[in-house]
Amino acid sequence: MQDFETRRVVMVDTQVRPNDVTKFPIIEAMLNVPRETYVPDSLRELAYLGENLEIAPDRVLLEPRIFAKLLDALNIRSNDLVLDLGCGLGYSSAIIAHLAEAVVAVEEDPLAKQAELTLGQAEVDNIAVVHNALPQGAPQHGPFDVIMIEGAVEEVPDTILESLKEGGRIGTVFMENNLGIARIGIKTDGVVNWRDAFNAAAPVLSGFRQVSRFSL
Numbered sequence: 001m002q003d004f005e006t007r008r009v010v011m012v013d014t015q016v017r018p019n020d021v022t023k024f025p026i027i028e029a030m031l032n033v034p035r036e037t038y039v040p041d042s043l044r045e046l047a048y049l050g051e052n053l054e055i056a057p058d059r060v061l062l063e064p065r066i067f068a069k070l071l072d073a074l075n076i077r078s079n080d081l082v083l084d085l086g087c088g089l090g091y092s093s094a095i096i097a098h099l100a101e102a103v104v105a106v107e108e109d110p111l112a113k114q115a116e117l118t119l120g121q122a123e124v125d126n127i128a129v130v131h132n133a134l135p136q137g138a139p140q141h142g143p144f145d146v147i148m149i150e151g152a153v154e155e156v157p158d159t160i161l162e163s164l165k166e167g168g169r170i171g172t173v174f175m176e177n178n179l180g181i182a183r184i185g186i187k188t189d190g191v192v193n194w195r196d197a198f199n200a201a202a203p204v205l206s207g208f209r210q211v212s213r214f215s216l
Helices: 004-019 024-032 041-046 064-074 091-099 111-121 158-162
Strands: 053-056 059-061 081-085 102-107 127-131 144-153 164-176 179-188 191-199
Touching: 004 024, 004 064, 024 064, 024 091, 041 053, 064 091, 064 144, 064 164, 064 179, 064 191, 081 091, 091 102, 091 111, 091 127, 091 144, 102 111, 111 127, 158 164, 164 191
Parallel strands: 081 102, 081 144, 102 127, 144 164
Antiparallel strands: 053 059, 164 179, 179 191
C-alpha cells in the first residue's frame, strides 16, 4: 500500500499535469496539502481517486482534475480575496490559501464545524470559516476578487454574483440534463459574462437549482 505522500505525487503526475495544469503554485499546493486529512476517516484510503468523492449527501470533494483546472482558469493571485463556497471539510480552502492573500470559506453545519477544526489543527492562518447557508454566501466579508463554488449549479443566486468585485472571476460547474461543463465568469459593468472552460460533472448543490419561472 502506497503512503499518502506518494499518492499525492501520483495524483499530480497522472490527474493534474496531463490536463494542462502547469502553474507552479497550484502544483506545489496539491503536492503538499494532505487531501486525506480533509475527508471522513472512512474515506481516507479513497482520497486520491480520480473521481468526485461523496463526503455528505449530495456533497462531494471535487475530483483533482476538475478542481485543479478550475483553479488554473481562475488564475488566483497572491493579493486576491477568495470566497470558497461549499468548502466541505476544508481541502479546497487549504489549497486556495497557498495561492491567495485570504480565503473566506462558507459551509453549512456539521461540515463547517469539522472544516474549522481541521483547518485550525493544520494551522492555516489566512482562512476564515463562515457557518452559513451556501446560497447566502458571505457578503459581509466581500466584495471578492474570486469566487469558487465547490460543486455544481443550475444557476448562481444573485446574492453570490453581487458579492463579486468588478473585474472579479467566478468558477463552477453548470449541470443541465446530466451534462456538465465548467464555466468561468468575469464581472464587467456589473454583469457576469460566462465562458465555457472544460467538461465536468458534479452533484448540484442545494439552493443552486434553477427556479421555474412562469409567464402569462
